[in-house]
Amino acid sequence: MTQLSNRSAHFSDSVIRRMTRVASQYGAVNLSQGFPDFAPPVEITNRLAEVAHTGPHQYAITWGAQNFREALARKQKHFSGISYDPNSEITVTCGSTEAMMAVMMAIINPGDKVAIFSPFYENYGADTILTGAQPVYIPLVPPDFHFDANQLEDAFRQGAKALILCNPSNPCGKVFTREELLVIADLAKKYDAYVVTDEVYEHILYAPHKHVYMASLPGMRDRTIVCNSLSKTYSITGWRLGYVLANPEVTDRVKKVHDFLTVGAAAPLMEAAVTGLNFGDDYYRDLQAHYTHMKNLFVGGLKNLGFTVTEPQGAYYVLMDVSEFNVHDDYKFAEWMTREVGVATVPGSSFFKEDVHNFVRFHFAKQDATLNEALNRLESLREKAKSVHSF
The missing domain is CATH 3.40.640.10 (Type I PLP-dependent aspartate aminotransferase-like (Major domain))
Structure with a gap:
């Protein structure tokens, strides 16, 4: 067959949107692709x-x-x-x-x-x-x-x-x-x-x-x-x-x-x-308060579980350091966690040009019930990871 374009061969499909499909496959809480589960105004x-x-x-x-x-x-x-x-x-x-x-x-x-x-x-x-x-x-x-x-x-x-x-x-x-x-x-x-x-x-x-x-x-x-x-x-x-x-x-x-x-x-x-x-301005003040609440709930929850995270200053994402799980392949780890723990994340290396494999990204633009369910499931992460020597 006639050769396809070289440009389209040099990047993959979206890892973020791929992880949404994996989340759907396993019925996981989707904290990968950044869209809210609450209604617009x-x-x-x-x-x-x-x-x-x-x-x-x-x-x-x-x-x-x-x-x-x-x-x-x-x-x-x-x-x-x-x-x-x-x-x-x-x-x-x-x-x-x-x-x-x-x-x-x-x-x-x-x-x-x-x-x-x-x-x-x-x-x-x-x-x-x-x-x-x-x-x-x-x-x-x-x-x-x-x-x-x-x-x-x-x-x-x-x-x-x-x-x-x-x-x-x-x-x-x-x-x-x-x-x-x-x-x-x-x-x-x-x-x-x-x-x-x-x-x-x-x-x-x-x-x-x-x-x-x-x-x-x-x-x-x-x-x-x-x-x-x-x-x-x-x-x-x-x-x-x-x-x-x-x-x-x-x-x-x-x-x-x-x-x-x-x-x-x-x-x-x-x-x-x-x-x-x-x-008017009230909408944007309420928006900031709403997201501050979600950040405090989820990022605070990750800290309470003993995980190491980077503190977000804006947007609605948090990077969690997964070095404790002996992660060499963060894609493998993210798919395993989605399947076995029931929380979908994005492997951090998809965002870094440098050789960085110790982060995963969660988003927290979700209802309280969704975030609490994700935190409840993440309580089992360390115990379930014990059966896996490395990723």
């Missing part, structure tokens, strides 16, 4: 019920419905202080996954280099391969996941055209400080590079940590390209509503790529989601 779902009868049901403008883009611009101005023109600087996409891919295809040429902090969300590596780029990885060092500014500058010295920055970070929950972001910004300006931000967890933070918008820093408005989504903020991961914020020149390219990738996001879902974009 009732105001949004009520509006969706109305839209089901009244429309719109046909194509919206390919880069997003006008009222949706205007609502996004208002929300972004409120939280970041930055004004984005809804007509020339906003592109609505089918989730932040497409947002990132459209951005990469808009700014990257084959052979360009892209800097990525490690650990990283698995899509970033695949995105660089699909665009023909060469990734350059900069370690974030556990347990606090700091980075070495010299290593970051070396990536730019090698010619990195852009840095992908997930803040707050999936999988490690790091929230970059203003001082760290200023280091990144100074290097981006010095080497004339873009910073492509993934800010999907911008509202999921744990005191005293604060989200600083990279684009708000001096000189970074036009060289920051923001990828984001409504998925996590409004618990609508299945709606696939994302967006890109960028200067008009970049946005013009992103719009063209997006048009031929997906044509446009779902018109009725955009119409319903405008309700969420218009929420």
Whole structure:
């Protein structure tokens, strides 16, 4: 048969979504793929019920419905202080996954280099391969996941055209400080590079940590390209509503790529989601309190069971150190734990470029009952692991 593409041979399917399938196979509590098991805000779902009868049901403008883009611009101005023109600087996409891919295809040429902090969300590596780029990885060092500014500058010295920055970070929950972001910004300006931000967890933070918008820093408005989504903020991961914020020149390219990738996001879902974009500050305070409760319940529960974890500063993931179980193959360990303990996790090595096999990632965007059930099952982990000499 005719040879298939080389690009598609150099990455696997999503390990995160693979572990969801394993969880379903064994009836495990799914703490692998990061979606909640609680409902979106009732105001949004009520509006969706109305839209089901009244429309719109046909194509919206390919880069997003006008009222949706205007609502996004208002929300972004409120939280970041930055004004984005809804007509020339906003592109609505089918989730932040497409947002990132459209951005990469808009700014990257084959052979360009892209800097990525490690650990990283698995899509970033695949995105660089699909665009023909060469990734350059900069370690974030556990347990606090700091980075070495010299290593970051070396990536730019090698010619990195852009840095992908997930803040707050999936999988490690790091929230970059203003001082760290200023280091990144100074290097981006010095080497004339873009910073492509993934800010999907911008509202999921744990005191005293604060989200600083990279684009708000001096000189970074036009060289920051923001990828984001409504998925996590409004618990609508299945709606696939994302967006890109960028200067008009970049946005013009992103719009063209997006048009031929997906044509446009779902018109009725955009119409319903405008309700969420218009929420007041109380919603976001309640959201933070809700996630703080879930973090305290689950991460505190893991600590009470004697497990070693890294403390998340934002997002809704926690890395647990499994060194005590003599783990050499964390994929094998994750599948064993899903099958034998009944809790699904993600092997940490799928996020690290470095040779790291001693972490697994849990997410805790779940109801109390779900998290308590997972903790009850994890009580048996050590006893069940005794029968296995190594993984």
